[in-house]
Amino acid sequence: MQISNIINLQSGKGRFFCRKMFHKVFWMTNLASLGLVAANIMDAVVVGRQMGASGLAAIGMVSPIYVLYNILGYGFSVGGAVTFSKLMGKGKDEAAVSHFNQILLLSVLVSAFIGIAGNLLLTPIVHLLGGAAADAAVIKMCKDYASLILWTFPIFMINFVFYEFVRCDDDQRIASISYVIGCLSDVALNWILVVGLDIGVQGAAWATVIGQFVSVLILTTHFFKPGYHLHMALSKIDFAETLISFKIGLSTSSRYFFQCLYLIMMNNLLMHFAPDGNLYVAVFDVVMNVTYIGCFIYTAACETMSPLASTFNAEHNRENLIELLKTALLYGCIGSILLGIVIAVFADPVASMFGLNNALSVSAIRAYCISISFTAFVEISACFYQAIEKPKAAGIITLLRNFVILFPISAIIGIYWTQYFWYALPAEEILTALAASFVIFKAIPEEDDNVFSYTLTNDQKDVSRLLSQVEDYLEQSDSGIKQSYVISMVVEELCTAIIEHAFKNDPEEYIQLTITPEETGNIVVNIRDSAVSFNPFEMQTKRLNVDSASDHAAIDAMGILMIKKKAKEFYYRRYQGFNVTTIIV
Numbered sequence: 411m412q413i414s415n416i417i418n419l420q421s422g423k424g425r426f427f428c429r430k431m432f433h434k435v436f437w438m439t440n441l442a443s444l445g446l447v448a449a450n451i452m453d454a455v456v457v458g459r460q461m462g463a464s465g466l467a468a469i470g471m472v473s474p475i476y477v478l479y480n481i482l483g484y485g486f487s488v489g490g491a492v493t494f495s496k497l498m499g500k501g502k503d504e505a506a507v508s509h510f511n512q513i514l515l516l517s518v519l520v521s522a523f524i525g526i527a528g529n530l531l532l533t534p535i536v537h538l539l540g541g542a543a544a545d546a547a548v549i550k551m552c553k554d555y556a557s558l559i560l561w562t563f564p565i566f567m568i569n570f571v572f573y574e575f576v577r578c579d580d581d582q583r584i585a586s587i588s589y590v591i592g593c594l595s596d597v598a599l600n601w602i603l604v605v606g607l608d609i610g611v612q613g614a615a616w617a618t619v620i621g622q623f624v625s626v627l628i629l630t631t632h633f634f635k636p637g638y639h640l641h642m643a644l645s646k647i648d649f650a651e652t653l654i655s656f657k658i659g660l661s662t663s664s665r666y667f668f669q670c671l672y673l674i675m676m677n678n679l680l681m682h683f684a685p686d687g688n689l690y691v692a693v694f695d696v697v698m699n700v701t702y703i704g705c706f707i708y709t710a711a712c713e714t715m716s717p718l719a720s721t722f723n724a725e726h727n728r729e730n731l732i733e734l735l736k737t738a739l740l741y742g743c744i745g746s747i748l749l750g751i752v753i754a755v756f757a758d759p760v761a762s763m764f765g766l767n768n769a770l771s772v773s774a775i776r777a778y779c780i781s782i783s784f785t786a787f788v789e790i791s792a793c794f795y796q797a798i799e800k801p802k803a804a805g806i807i808t809l810l811r812n813f814v815i816l817f818p819i820s821a822i823i824g825i826y827w828t829q830y831f832w833y834a835l836p837a838e839e840i841l842t843a844l845a846a847s848f849v850i851f852k853a854i855p856e857e858d859d860n861v862f863s864y865t866l867t868n869d870q871k872d873v874s875r876l877l878s879q880v881e882d883y884l885e886q887s888d889s890g891i892k893q894s895y896v897i898s899m900v901v902e903e904l905c906t907a908i909i910e911h912a913f914k915n916d917p918e919e920y921i922q923l924t925i926t927p928e929e930t931g932n933i934v935v936n937i938r939d940s941a942v943s944f945n946p947f948e949m950q951t952k953r954l955n956v957d958s959a960s961d962h963a964a965i966d967a968m969g970i971l972m973i974k975k976k977a978k979e980f981y982y983r984r985y986q987g988f989n990v991t992t993i994i995v
Contacts, residue, residue, distance in 0.1 A: 426865075426920050427938055428718070428733040431986040435582050436714045436741065442589035443706040443713070448597050451699040451764075456600040457614050458765035461551075463692040466764065468551035468611055470695030471540045471677055475528075475556055477670035479563065482524075483570035484666065486517040489659025490652070491574040492720045492797055498578070499724030500934070501981030501992040503639050511645035512652050514571050521567040528560035540677035540691070548688070551611045558615040562622075569622050572629040578717045579640045580985050584632050592625025639983075658801055668812030672820070673698070679824045680831070689770070690828070696764045697774050697832065700753065703760075704778065707749055708786035711742035712793040719797035721985070725936045726861045726926045735794050742786040750782035773832060780836035784843040791846060811842040860887070861926050866905065868919040873905050876923070883925065889933060896976045896995045897925065900935050903969035904946055904991060912941030912989070932978065937991045944989050945982045946970050 457465040490513035497506035528535060536552045559566075569592075577585045596617050603613030633641050677691055684690035715738040722730040753760060754776045761771035788811050795803040819841075820834040862883045866872040880901050884894040905921055913919045921939045928934060947970060974980060979994040 425729065425733045426918065427922055427940070427988060428722075428730040429737065430940070431718055431988070432714055432734065432737050434987050435718075436710060438582050438586045439710040439714050440707065442586040443710040444590075447702050447706045448593050451702050452597045452600045452614075452617070454695060454699045455764055456604045457611060458692070458696070459763075460604055460608075460765075461610065462765060463688050464545075464548055465551065465611060466692035466695050466766070467688050468548050468555065469614070470673075470691050470698070471536070471548070472552050472555050472559075473695065473698065474539055474670045474673045475559060477666045477673060478524075479566050479570075480666040481660075481670065482517070482520065483567055485656050485659040486513050486520075486567070486652075487570040487574035487659065488716065488796070489655040489657065490571065491578045491717065492658050492799070493651075493655045494575060495578045495717045495720035496724045496799075498639070498983065498985075499721045499936075499990075499992070501979055501994070503981070503983075507639055507641060507643075508645050509651065509655070510571075510575050510640055511643050512647045513575075513655065514568070514642070515645065516647050516652055517567040517571055518564050521563040525560045525563035528563075529557055532557060532560075539674055540681055555611040555615045558612065558619065562619045565619060565622050565626060569626050569629070572626060572632075575640060576629055576632045577713070578720075579632070579638050580983075581632050581635070581638060584629065588625045588628035591628060592621045595624045596621030637984075658796060658799060660801075668808075668816070672812070672816060675817070676820060676824065679821065680828075683825055684828050684831075690831075692766060693771050693774050696761065696766055696771055697778050697835075699764065700760065700775050700778055703753060704746070704749060704782045705785065705789075707745035708742035708789055711738040711745075711786075711790055714738070715790070716793055716797045718986070719794055720799075723798040725924050726858055727863065727922075727924055727936075728857055728861075729863060730922075731798065735790075738790050738794070739787065742790045743783050746782045746786040750779040753782075754779040777832040778835055781839035784836075784839040787843050788839070788846050807842075807846045810845050811838070815841050815845070858926075861924060863922075863924050865920055865922045867921075868909050868913040868915060870906070870909055873902065873909070876905065877902055880925070887927060889927070893933060893995055896973075897933060897935060899969070900973055900977065900993050900995065901925075903973060904937055904993075907946050907970065908937075908939045908941055908944065908989075912939065912944035914942075933995050935993045935995065937989075937993075939989045939991075941989060943984050946991060947974065947980060947982055 454466060454469055457469050490509060493509055494506045497503070497509065532553055536549060536556065539552070573585055573589065576588075599617035599620055600614055603609045603617055604611075607613060609616070632638060676694060680690040680694060681687040715734055718734055719731060722734065757772045757775040757779075758767075760775055761767060764771070788807060792804045792807040792811075795801070795807070816834075816838045819838050820831070823834045824831045862880065864876050864879060866876050877898060880898055881894075884897060887894075889897070901923065905923070908921055919940055921937060924936045926934045926936070973993065977993045977995055979992075981992040983990050
C-alpha cells in the first residue's frame with residue numbers, strides 16, 4: 411500500500427487556515443496599495459495640472475528610473491523575503507535574521523553606487539530616455555527631477571527591504587500604516603511644494619523622497635517591538651546566498667527591466683512618429699499612471715499571497731498552496747474586472763484629473779481598462795510561482811508578457827497605426843493570459859507521496875484516529891524505530907496539549923499537521939492550530955509534582971519535556987493569527 415493512500419487531508423478543514431490567513435492580511439494590504447496608488451500618480455496629477463503637457467512629458471521620460479528602482483528593490487526585497495519566510499517556516503530564525511541584514515546592507519551599497527554614477531552621467535541618461543527629441547525646457551525639468559531621486563536612491567531601497575521583511579515578520583499592521591502615512595505625506599507635499607510654493611518638478615521629487623523617508627521611519631519602530639524576530643545587526647555578506655535570493659525576486663521583478671526598455675522605446679517612438687510628440691507622450695504617461703489605479707487590487711492579492719505561499723511551500727502543504735492560489739485569483743481577477751468598469755465609466759474625469767481633458771486621453775484610458783483582469787491573472791500566477799521557488803515558470807510568464815508579445819505589437823502599431831497605439835496593451839495582455847495558462851497549470855506542485863497531512867478538530871477522539879494513521883504512515887516510511895516513536899510522541903503530546911490547554915470548545919477549532927521527511931534523514935513535523943496564543947514549550951517543565959492537584963497539567967508538561975529532550979530542534983512562533991510549532995526529529 412502506497413503512503414499516499416493512507417493520507418487523510420480532511421478536505422475542506424485544512425482550507426480554514428488558508429482562508430483566515432489570507433483575509434486577515436488582504437484588506438489591510440489593499441489599504442496600503444491604495445496609499446501607494448495615490449503616491450504614484452500624484453506627481454503626474456499635480457505637475458500635469460500645474461505645468462501642462464510639457465511637465466507630464468518630463469515626468470513620463472524620467473519614469474524609467476523608477477522602473478529601475480523596482481527591478482532592484484523588488485529583486486532584493488521580495489527574493490530576500492521569500493528566503494526569510496522559508497527559513498522561518500523551518501524554524502531557522504537566526505539564519506533568517508542574518509539573511510535580512512545581508513540583503514539590507516547589499517541593497518544600500520548597490521543603490522548608493524547607482525545614485526552616484528547616475529548623477530555623473532545625467533546628461534546622456536536624459537537623452538537616452540527620450541530627451542534627444544525634446545525641447546530645452548523639458549530637458550531641464552527632466553534633469554532637475556532625475557538628479558534628486560538618484561542621489562536619494564538608498565532611501566527607496568531601505569523602504570523596499572523594510573516593508574517586505576516586516577510584513578513577513580508578521581507585522582502587517584505597521585507595514586500598512588507606514589505605506590499609507592508615507593504615501594499621504596507624498597500627496598500632501600506635492601500640493602504644498604508644487605502648487606503652493608510653485609517649486610515645479612523638483613517639488614514633486616522632494617515630495618516623493620520625503621514620503622519614502624517617513625515610511626522608513628515608521629517601519630523602523632518594528633525593530634524595537636517585543637515579540638518579533640527582526641533586528642538590525644552588521645552581518646558579513648554571503649554573496650552566493652544573497653544572489654540566490656535576488657534571482658528568486660528577479661523572476662518577477664525582471665518585468666520592470668522590460669518595462670524600463672518599453673518606456674524608453676515608446677517615449678522615443680511617440681516623439682518621432684506621433685502627430686504631436688509632446689501630447690502623445692503626455693497621454694502615454696497618463697495611461698501608465700492609470701495602470702497604478704488599475705493594479706492596486708491584484709497587487710494586494712500578490713503581496714498577501716507571497717509570504718503565505720513561501721510558508722506553505724516550506725511546510726510541503728500542497729492543499730493550502732492550491733487553495734491560496736484559487737483565493738488570490740478569485741479576489742484579484744473579480745476585483746480588477748469591477749475596478750476596470752468603474753475607471754472606464756469615469757474616464758473623462760480621470761483624464762481631467764491629470765490636466766488633459768481631450769478625446770485622445772479618454773479613449774486611451776478606456777482601451778487600457780480592457781486589459782486589467784487579464785493582467786491580474788498573469789501577475790498573480792507569476793507571483794505564486796516565484797514564492798514557491800519555481801522561477802522558471804514565473805520567468806516564462808514574465809518574458810511572454812513584458813517582451814515577447816508586448817514589444818512587437820506595440821512597435822508595429824506605434825509606427826504604422828499610431829492613432830490605435832492605445833489598443834496594443836489590451837491585445838498583449840489577452841494573448842499573454844492565453845499563453846500563460848498553459849504554463850500555469852503545468853507548474854502546479856504535484857502531490858508528494860512522502861508527505862503526511864491531516865487536519866483534526868478539537869475532539870479528543872480525533873487524536874486517536876490521527877495517531878493510528880501516523881503509525882501506518884511511519885511503518886511504510888524509511889524512519890527507524892526510535893525516530894518513529896519520537897514522532898508519534900510529538901504528535902500525541904502536542905495535539906493533546908493544544909486541545910486541553912488552548913482550545914475553548916468553539917465550533918471552528920482546528921489543528922493542521924504535516925510530516926515531511928528530508929534528504930538528510932531528519933523528519934520535520936509542522937503543527938498549525940487556531941487557538942489563542944499558546945506556546946507549548948513555555949509550559950512549566952521543572953520540579954513537576956504529578957501527585958499535585960494539577961496532575962493533568964503536570965503530566966502534559968512532562969510530555970513536552972520529553973519532546974525537548976528527544977527532538978533535534980523545536981521552534982514556536984505566532985504567525986498570521988495562528989500558532990505554528992515546528993519539531994525536527
